[in-house]
Amino acid sequence: MATDKSKFIDYIDEALEKSKETALSRLFFTYQGIPYPVTMCTSETFQALDTFEARSDDIVLASYPKCGSNWILHIISELIFADSKKKYEYPEFPVLECGDPEKYQRMKQFPSPRILATHLHYDKLPGSIIKNKAKMLVIFRNPKDTAVSFFHFHNDVPDIPSYGSWDDFFRQFMQGQVSWGSYFDFAINWNKHLDDENVKFILYEDLKENLAAGIEHIAEFFGFSLTGKQIHTVAAQSTFQAMRAQSQQTHGAVGPFLFRKGEVGDWKHLFSETQNQEMDKKFRECLAGTALGAKLKYESYCQS
Numbered sequence: 001m002a003t004d005k006s007k008f009i010d011y012i013d014e015a016l017e018k019s020k021e022t023a024l025s026r027l028f029f030t031y032q033g034i035p036y037p038v039t040m041c042t043s044e045t046f047q048a049l050d051t052f053e054a055r056s057d058d059i060v061l062a063s064y065p066k067c068g069s070n071w072i073l074h075i076i077s078e079l080i081f082a083d084s085k086k087k088y089e090y091p092e093f094p095v096l097e098c099g100d101p102e103k104y105q106r107m108k109q110f111p112s113p114r115i116l117a118t119h120l121h122y123d124k125l126p127g128s129i130i131k132n133k134a135k136m137l138v139i140f141r142n143p144k145d146t147a148v149s150f151f152h153f154h155n156d157v158p159d160i161p162s163y164g165s166w167d168d169f170f171r172q173f174m175q176g177q178v179s180w181g182s183y184f185d186f187a188i189n190w191n192k193h194l195d196d197e198n199v200k201f202i203l204y205e206d207l208k209e210n211l212a213a214g215i216e217h218i219a220e221f222f223g224f225s226l227t228g229k230q231i232h233t234v235a236a237q238s239t240f241q242a243m244r245a246q247s248q249q250t251h252g253a254v255g256p257f258l259f260r261k262g263e264v265g266d267w268k269h270l271f272s273e274t275q276n277q278e279m280d281k282k283f284r285e286c287l288a289g290t291a292l293g294a295k296l297k298y299e300s301y302c303q304s
């Protein structure tokens, strides 16, 4: 990645250090009905977030955890670099709701465009993002691979509290008792806003299938004018293999765990038939017949 991410790595290392002393039973606190990890979020920071002043040229990258947040962060910073020849510096950890309460004051000094990643449900975003019509790219991934990725992150990273088994994690995931709450609540919430003029939807699986085309759409949405050659260069730097190879430099010790497999359909290795049926039912109840339900291509990615 064309960025100096030392602040980024410092923040991740600090969160991992806190995780070492945190048992799974003490990992979450609830703020306005949603569980968040105590290692990354505090209620003081959430209160301060209400005062955050968004700009119309902020770049908001929204996603439920494990849906490809670091992938689009990388793509955007490469697009900025290709467009302006200036490295995007990360003066703060880019996830908006993570960090100390003073970060929003410091962020006032940062030059535009500022990249704001977030895992917040739409109705928990600070009002100024909506009011000032900052452009928001929201990336979704099929819920089965999302759950599997989430489970592996907990159980593979030595310093992060583990679940007793995949079955334990699945139960918590389906009840929304995981960091940033329920995938399905997040989806229902965002579903109402996919047609908003400042919102663009992107599907992890589509990006995987045609990375250059996805990058072109992202560039167009944010108004970066790049040549076809530049788009292909960004695509070559944004493959899973390229990002995994750099992951220790970009994300520190957690890098190789974060960039784990990057595949579509990994859920087939873990889901039992009963779990498949349970998630299929939940999907039908929450998203069947909705615009997002169609966009997720559930039959292709979760049922075959």
Ligand SMILES: Nc1ncnc2c1ncn2[C@@H]1O[C@H](COP(=O)(O)OS(=O)(=O)O)[C@@H](OP(=O)(O)O)[C@H]1O
Binding pocket: 063, 064, 065, 066, 067, 068, 069, 070, 071, 145, 148, 149, 150, 152, 208, 238, 239, 240, 241, 243, 258, 259, 260, 261, 262, 263, 266
């Ligand atoms: N370039 C590229 N191509 C394909 N897949 C990629 C890429 N970059 C990240 N990933 C995969 O995204 C998963 C991690 O998601 P997030 O970055 O959203 O994680 S986090 O919530 O911010 O911790 C995680 O998925 P799994 O491998 O299935 O665990 C990453 O491997």
